Amino acid sequence: MAELQAKIPNGPLAGKWTNYKDHQNLVNPTNKRKLDIVVVGTGLAGASAAASLAEMGFNVKIFCYQDSPRRAHSIAAQGGINAAKNYPNDGDSIYRLFYDTIKGGDYRSREANVYRLAEVSNNIIDQCVAQGVPFAREYSGSLENRSFGGALVSRTFFARGQTGQQLLLGAYGALSRQIKLGMVTMYNRHEMLDLVIVEGKARGIIARDLVTGKLERHFGHAVVMATGGYGNVFYLSTNAMGSNVSVCWQVFKKGAYFANPCFTQIHPTCIPVHGDYQSKLTLMSESLRNDGRIWVPKKKEDAEKHRKGQIKAKEISEDDRDYYLERRYPAYGNLVPRDVASRAAKERCDAGFGVGPTGLAVFLDFEGAIKRLGKHVIEERYGNLFQMYEKIVDENPYENPMMIYPAVHYAMGGTWVDYELMTTIPGLYALGEANFSDHGANRLGASALMQGLADGYFVLPYTIQNYLAGEIRVPRMSTDKPEFEDAEKNVRNRLEKLIGIKGSKSVDYFHKELGKIMWEYVGMGRNEQGLKKAIELIRALRKDFWKDVRITGSLEELNPELEKANRVADFLEMGELLALDALTRNESCGGHFREEYQTSEGECLRNDLDYMYVAAWEYLKDGEFELHKEPLKYEEIEVKQRIYK
Amino acid sequence: MDLTLNIWRQKDAKSKGRFVTYQLKNISQNCSFLEMLDILNEQLIMQNQEPVAFDHDCREGICGMCSLYINGRPHGPDDAVTTCQLHMRKFKDGDTIVVEPWRARPFPVIKDLLVDRTAFDKIIQDGGYISVNTGAAAEANNILVSKTSAELSMDAAACIGCGACVAACKNASAMLFVSAKVSNLALLPQGKIEAKSRVQKMVSKMDELGFGNCTNTYACEAECPKLISRSNIARLNREFFCAKIA
Numbered sequence A: 001m002a003e004l005q006a007k008i009p010n011g012p013l014a015g016k017w018t019n020y021k022d023h024q025n026l027v028n029p030t031n032k033r034k035l036d037i038v039v040v041g042t043g044l045a046g047a048s049a050a051a052s053l054a055e056m057g058f059n060v061k062i063f064c065y066q067d068s069p070r071r072a073h074s075i076a077a078q079g080g081i082n083a084a085k086n087y088p089n090d091g092d093s094i095y096r097l098f099y100d101t102i103k104g105g106d107y108r109s110r111e112a113n114v115y116r117l118a119e120v121s122n123n124i125i126d127q128c129v130a131q132g133v134p135f136a137r138e139y140s141g142s143l144e145n146r147s148f149g150g151a152l153v154s155r156t157f158f159a160r161g162q163t164g165q166q167l168l169l170g171a172y173g174a175l176s177r178q179i180k181l182g183m184v185t186m187y188n189r190h191e192m193l194d195l196v197i198v199e200g201k202a203r204g205i206i207a208r209d210l211v212t213g214k215l216e217r218h219f220g221h222a223v224v225m226a227t228g229g230y231g232n233v234f235y236l237s238t239n240a241m242g243s244n245v246s247v248c249w250q251v252f253k254k255g256a257y258f259a260n261p262c263f264t265q266i267h268p269t270c271i272p273v274h275g276d277y278q279s280k281l282t283l284m285s286e287s288l289r290n291d292g293r294i295w296v297p298k299k300k301e302d303a304e305k306h307r308k309g310q311i312k313a314k315e316i317s318e319d320d321r322d323y324y325l326e327r328r329y330p331a332y333g334n335l336v337p338r339d340v341a342s343r344a345a346k347e348r349c350d351a352g353f354g355v356g357p358t359g360l361a362v363f364l365d366f367e368g369a370i371k372r373l374g375k376h377v378i379e380e381r382y383g384n385l386f387q388m389y390e391k392i393v394d395e396n397p398y399e400n401p402m403m404i405y406p407a408v409h410y411a412m413g414g415t416w417v418d419y420e421l422m423t424t425i426p427g428l429y430a431l432g433e434a435n436f437s438d439h440g441a442n443r444l445g446a447s448a449l450m451q452g453l454a455d456g457y458f459v460l461p462y463t464i465q466n467y468l469a470g471e472i473r474v475p476r477m478s479t480d481k482p483e484f485e486d487a488e489k490n491v492r493n494r495l496e497k498l499i500g501i502k503g504s505k506s507v508d509y510f511h512k513e514l515g516k517i518m519w520e521y522v523g524m525g526r527n528e529q530g531l532k533k534a535i536e537l538i539r540a541l542r543k544d545f546w547k548d549v550r551i552t553g554s555l556e557e558l559n560p561e562l563e564k565a566n567r568v569a570d571f572l573e574m575g576e577l578l579a580l581d582a583l584t585r586n587e588s589c590g591g592h593f594r595e596e597y598q599t600s601e602g603e604c605l606r607n608d609l610d611y612m613y614v615a616a617w618e619y620l621k622d623g624e625f626e627l628h629k630e631p632l633k634y635e636e637i638e639v640k641q642r643i644y645k
Numbered sequence B: 001m002d003l004t005l006n007i008w009r010q011k012d013a014k015s016k017g018r019f020v021t022y023q024l025k026n027i028s029q030n031c032s033f034l035e036m037l038d039i040l041n042e043q044l045i046m047q048n049q050e051p052v053a054f055d056h057d058c059r060e061g062i063c064g065m066c067s068l069y070i071n072g073r074p075h076g077p078d079d080a081v082t083t084c085q086l087h088m089r090k091f092k093d094g095d096t097i098v099v100e101p102w103r104a105r106p107f108p109v110i111k112d113l114l115v116d117r118t119a120f121d122k123i124i125q126d127g128g129y130i131s132v133n134t135g136a137a138a139e140a141n142n143i144l145v146s147k148t149s150a151e152l153s154m155d156a157a158a159c160i161g162c163g164a165c166v167a168a169c170k171n172a173s174a175m176l177f178v179s180a181k182v183s184n185l186a187l188l189p190q191g192k193i194e195a196k197s198r199v200q201k202m203v204s205k206m207d208e209l210g211f212g213n214c215t216n217t218y219a220c221e222a223e224c225p226k227l228i229s230r231s232n233i234a235r236l237n238r239e240f241f242c243a244k245i246a
């Protein structure tokens, strides 16, 4: 059993990171050239890390499953990225960003990590501007900010509704430059299928060339995984079709702990589900809540009429509208954090006030904002989102309010890492959404982009040296070593086994069934009975999968069904751990809402005495996991009930 | 609605391809085009046939991974959308739909509807960035950027690199793609320093990779799902000309 050492530096909170950097080990330039680093993932976290490491002189190999590194799912982030610049002069500071993030995470994240995140946030904006990211500007030419949920200040930088795209293109540019210089070798259309460990240390990966189907071995003195989040365990989510848990799961099985899997985020403003052929859910950015007001009809009759298509939203008079977020949370109003907004929408719909054909939708209304600011301002701010909405729903949101409903969006949980972002396997690092560290039980909007880039540009390039300084005498290893051979053999066996099942049901069938179980019992509201049932159902489904899945084609060719099957097989195991973690956490906090633990007003009831810890799970064998607790200590801030009223 | 699909099937890069006809019944209007292909694939798998391979990932019109030449148009009949955002309500019951991969020499077919677009990455590698190392940036508000420049730069930066412009062009020119990147950076003060060498390197890389010449027919602009403007091409030409005489 690896011991949980978070390796948090000593000293006062605000000085920890400086203190760390002042005393860590560094690798000298000649030795950097002798060291290879494998980076898996080209999203904000992976691309920024790879580019920065290569600039420093390390040899980097980087992998992604898409046809180009620029297509990682970070590209889809819409609303913005936070930083504590305080340009609007509204009282922001590093401390306030840190505080909001800890509170937003419902006091379940690590203080020192979050402080560091807030500390480097400003450098990220500087870096991105220098790369040519066309952030929104004021008429004066300075950078513009807007507000996001869970904050009383405007600290979000944005590039229209395409902030993730622009930030990723910046990182992709930096990566491309290093590829040209020969410092980075790019492996696109490649999927990591296992981690190789030699004498207890991460030393490489097994990857499959998705075009030829060939298995490959790649050595690295260290391995960095930045493979994104696992929201697709719910099948329908705002994630990309290929987003997966597989790398987190592979390393989990090799000894890396998995932390807080039950902390998943349901985003309040997504386009509602409309059919069983549906493959994904589309997010409508949180930034819309700056100008849009959320409401449902006050009268059940009106809601019912709307469901039947007998009235339009506009025909419901102002007095008959319930702006329930403004009513319940006057201080934050429409800008309450996501978990709060999502639960409030569910509460209204469950109570019979939902609208739209399914009754599982609420209005997000811009009428007032259009009157106040003019249509052109709304168009400038959210044009692409309005267009996207219209293309999908076939209704003009300038004229009728949007209809939205919560959907699975983000994974706060992930591979456990210490302060240096190292997992419990020496030499293996996890960055970005793939790790668990900074968002606790609920992530605030515009903080994932910040974290991904903080990890990749400003944290890992330092901390990895502290480890690599001890590896400079290790020569490049031959991939003929038995450890590589064994790992490859295991991968081949698994893939052959999958293809050999030749059952009667498609991979998508299993993924959809899993999604239904997860949404029903492990979604926005969870309870003991439901979670136990979910575990049972998932186990049965998993068994059926390994008996009855049908994968066409072969191993030695481009085979999207095989790729999917391999990912779904992991989701079928991970879903169980997620439910188990939710069952074990007998409290409600952030995105984890246990129906048994709520206040009389329906708010989360945390239990700090018993559950103020990170749940770090160790894999024992199929369906058997052991819980390790990393206690959370708050030295700088007072732990309070989270109130947004 | 019921549909007849004529889809390009090709085992791999070396094999010869051909059209295969499929029938689909009861497709909902609200289904996206790719969800319609998912339904077809499900049907094929149940018949023990190989599903149709196509590229896709985000399915929200931003990653640029989806492609497809549908009834003679890149990304199909709707304007300003990618294939993943195209919905079946744009078709009628009984329609025959022809689906092909991008056809352009620099984008060879890998399998069925999937093509290799790494040529775009190679062009970007040849200067499509600002050369700044991590940590070497100045305070962000030190250099002011006019709102107009930032907006114009963002218009160009909205390119998703899907390759529709190349597929639409009879010469398979990559001018719209290259000019979007050149404009995105040339419009910002931060990008001006390397502007000359950038435009020269990117254009010569584009030529080297076998993309054709631009003969100003602007099919690229007409088919671009992100409405990237042809004015970027004019800007590229200006930048290129200035770089030459300087």
Ligand SMILES: Cc1cc2nc3c(=O)[nH]c(=O)nc-3n(C[C@H](O)[C@H](O)[C@H](O)COP(=O)(O)OP(=O)(O)OC[C@H]3O[C@@H](n4cnc5c(N)ncnc54)[C@H](O)[C@@H]3O)c2cc1C
Pocket: A040, A041, A042, A043, A044, A045, A046, A063, A064, A065, A066, A069, A071, A072, A073, A074, A075, A076, A077, A078, A079, A080, A081, A163, A164, A190, A191, A192, A193, A226, A227, A228, A229, A238, A239, A240, A243, A244, A246, A247, A283, A285, A409, A410, A431, A432, A433, A434, A445, A446, A447, A448, A449, A450, A452
């Ligand atoms: C629709 C949407 C909107 C969002 N909007 C915002 C926002 O406005 N602000 C904000 O802060 N956050 C936002 N987020 C969250 C944020 O975008 C993500 O958390 C973040 O971008 C994740 O970055 P990443 O680098 O960790 O992973 P990703 O960008 O997901 O990259 C994962 C990488 O790993 C690779 N990969 C995965 N598995 C394998 C494998 N087995 N082998 C090889 N490679 C693999 C992929 O190819 C990819 O390159 C949004 C998320 C979504 C879905």
Ligand code: FES
Pocket: B055, B056, B057, B058, B059, B060, B061, B062, B063, B064, B065, B066, B082, B083, B084, B085
């Ligand atoms: S799948 Fe991403 S743009 Fe179409």
